[in-house]
Amino acid sequence: MGWEEIAADKRQRIEKSIPAEWRVDVKSIVGPDEVSFMDVPVKSGLLTPEELAITGSSAVELVTKLAKGELKSVDVTLAFCKRAALAHQAVNCVLEFFPELALAQAKELDEYYQQHKTTVGPLHGLPISLKDQLRVKGLETSMGYVAWLGKYDKEDSVLTALLRKAGAVFYVKTSVPQSLMVCETINNVIGRTLNPRNKNWSCGGSSGGEGAIVGFRGAVIGVGTDIGGSIRVPSAFNFLYGIRPSHGRMPYAKMANSMEGQETVHSVVGPLAHSADDLKLFVTSVLQQEPWMYDSKVIPMPWRQAEEDIITSKLQSGAGGLTLGFFNCDGNVLPHPPILRGIDMVVLALKDNGHTVVPWQPYKHGYAVDLIQKIYSSDGGQDIFSVLKESGEPAIPNIKDLVNPSYPKLDMNEIWEVQRQKWIYQMEYLEQWRQREADLGREIDAFIAPITPTAAVRHNQFKYYGYASAINLLDWTSVVVPVTFADKAVDKKNTDFKPLTEIDGVVQAEYDPDAYHGAPVAVQIVGKKLSEERTLAIAKEIGRLLGNELTP
């Protein structure tokens, strides 16, 4: 079979995995002039009011009710399966869909609960969506590569296994861009995944299928990965929270990956969700399973409540609780007006509530972006292009933005030099941080920054990864907080714009107030390495101040 046939076969199999009774005519619900799919769940009539309520709940609410026996996993799972089926029909986000397996797993958990009157773990009965890098025994993990179709996994990834142990139910694996190294989601297997809020916008990438399905509430928590923004960009573009934990906190072992074995900058795995509390539920639940017992790269570091409490204490101490830095331009690319306004909103909300917010000078972000670019391309694209060659499928259009085969392959001594420079850069930035604290006479808890220069971007327009990737080079913990939506009435085009760089000109020229109207705007809250407890607590407070943190 040629690659087109293999891909077509896979599409058919995905199609067939959706039961006939869950098929809807999306075009009859969303007219040709309409752009949003967000009303499909209600308008389709497929979900009962109870199922709409379930899929509209937070994960914390769901596990609480499941643990009390007020909800059954079968009902919760069925609701999310139906909504995920709608999500795929609307925005084309699914690479694996297996409601039967999910319902069987849910039934077992219900039976366990019935029998033992207790849960198997903190996620008992909760359906969780997986990016198609996580292996589930018996299923395919294609990662959007045609060549990898038809291979069935013999074991779970470590994270899959631990989530399973914690009680999670699996029902869907979602789409990614071919190679993962792109912040939009398109591949030759199922094509492009759309943003549920507007078919003209990207859902982000590489965890774009997760962004879309969680944004659509076809999942309450999705699992993504991030080596250059791949959790944070889909979170931002779908008005979600997302955490890029530091390397070594969450288990990545036995997942599929591009450039497997590359360790100069580690890809990390983490959740996307509708609230900081749901992110915390995920992280604490995984840590309770002691992932360091299974994945040698994970640090034996349980959830440190004392670290979270430091932030809580600062908040309870009253005025001037938190001290945060902020910047709206990294010196390479000025964000579009909606993002600049988003940063302002966050700063204002914090100041209005008595927190201390000070300007933060980005330290050599341009240098960091160049350095990490060298790392992405350090094998001259050999790993990725050899997988394409296997099936004969063509590369997706924007693959060369990050993994450019025209970049020279580095040799061993050159990569050592890059690694040395990375280490020095990380330490210089730590020194900056200390110096700023010394100047200010107080601890700086985190800084606020754009995560992309654009609100949810129009297709094929994602150009600049630097706001995300500089943080990957630093390996700092970053939590995305949704802020607001682009508004053509206030976010006017910047008419006297003078580009800082060539790419700055390209990005700014692309801004169009009408096209971006309504697009989600987010910021990232960046804390130091392995500061998940503190940074999540700060993100939760910012979300609360903005009215975007839904759980108490």
Next chain:
Amino acid sequence: MGWEEIAADKRQRIEKSIPAEWRVDVKSIVGPDEVSFMDVPVKSGLLTPEELAITGSSAVELVTKLAKGELKSVDVTLAFCKRAALAHQAVNCVLEFFPELALAQAKELDEYYQQHKTTVGPLHGLPISLKDQLRVKGLETSMGYVAWLGKYDKEDSVLTALLRKAGAVFYVKTSVPQSLMVCETINNVIGRTLNPRNKNWSCGGSSGGEGAIVGFRGAVIGVGTDIGGSIRVPSAFNFLYGIRPSHGRMPYAKMANSMEGQETVHSVVGPLAHSADDLKLFVTSVLQQEPWMYDSKVIPMPWRQAEEDIITSKLQSGAGGLTLGFFNCDGNVLPHPPILRGIDMVVLALKDNGHTVVPWQPYKHGYAVDLIQKIYSSDGGQDIFSVLKESGEPAIPNIKDLVNPSYPKLDMNEIWEVQRQKWIYQMEYLEQWRQREADLGREIDAFIAPITPTAAVRHNQFKYYGYASAINLLDWTSVVVPVTFADKAVDKKNTDFKPLTEIDGVVQAEYDPDAYHGAPVAVQIVGKKLSEERTLAIAKEIGRLLGNELTP
């Protein structure tokens, strides 16, 4: 100047750094038929009885007395300077000696104490010896390379700075093998460093200068580094304790190194000392300085007293407290009889005291040794040989054992494959560990293993690194415990020996009961990644049972 002249000049400068009044005629103290230098401090008459007592104390005793004002740093520093001067004259272990700077630093600390009636930190006034990889502002760091002589450091390494902050005094930097990648200590700058117990034995390497000077009690704590045994082998050969912490626990930043930027297997830094308690003093003192604020590779993980307490509780719970695995052969090379007896002694001492000791099957150590060998040679020796070329100095004889330029230089995709294999191997071994615990029905706290196949080895005979290097590949915490001494009366040559491998034959053939008589025998206690608290506590108990842990 040619490289010989540059090296000769350095030797002269080292010579001159020893004040005339501290010069002794070692040959008049140690006759031509004598082999040991251990009596030189007493016989030379250079040290007062008080100075002999000071240099015979533990670090814990010294810092306690310094903190109470019962000792002055100037007196302690002077005592160690004098004894270090003797050490160099006896065994040729010093690359930098700077007693004037040390005494000035000690004086300042005494004045601080006088004025504030308190210490600057937990190491207040304690002299600490540094391997010549650690930079001290204003001094040279040649690492035994002629090409690096004459370059003066503009800043301290991070560890130097933090030790300084904790109150440590610096007075000496010790010798290493050219390139560091050898477990004996010889270079073209000062030649060979001898074992103070017997001039025919190696002091080990690469932290061999540290092993020799601490073994001679010219230092109470020495700082070494370890990428393939370089802390543990000198500890073993000099009847010392030594800890190879896991990567990320102690700060390595801004130190000189071979193959700088190489991250596939990280070299780590840690102390050598006369007791587990002194190792703990060092580790806790450094962690109190929050090294993660300065070195981006350090994990924000303070000393976890609760982890140490788990072992203490097991010990206090009475019989059957600890559960330890043990093995005496890794399947590649059978240790010499003294080492086999050392393992037996440890097992017996533990069993006699009610602990549970079970056989431990080494998991694919041969595979691990081959894999790490590929990593050591992954640039085909380019980094090291280019430094030699700079000065024109020749390579030391045994450099090709680990860094063999006939090994092919790996390309990016090949090193990624090696890194992938490393990760899988680490996880398989974790699985073995879990499985053995499941079989046994209890937690296995650590395992006991040889650290070298020989007692303190004869010069140019160090052939097999595998007992040490397999642990580096795993990145597990390892603490060396001194056990006993080779004894020709009991450690007979193994007459019916059948080699497992070619190298096994070579190593075993080298055993000679007479030549090894009296040579230190040690074992390593290996715990999981980042288990410094537990593994040190176990090592302390084993040392106590053997009568070799000197502090209470």
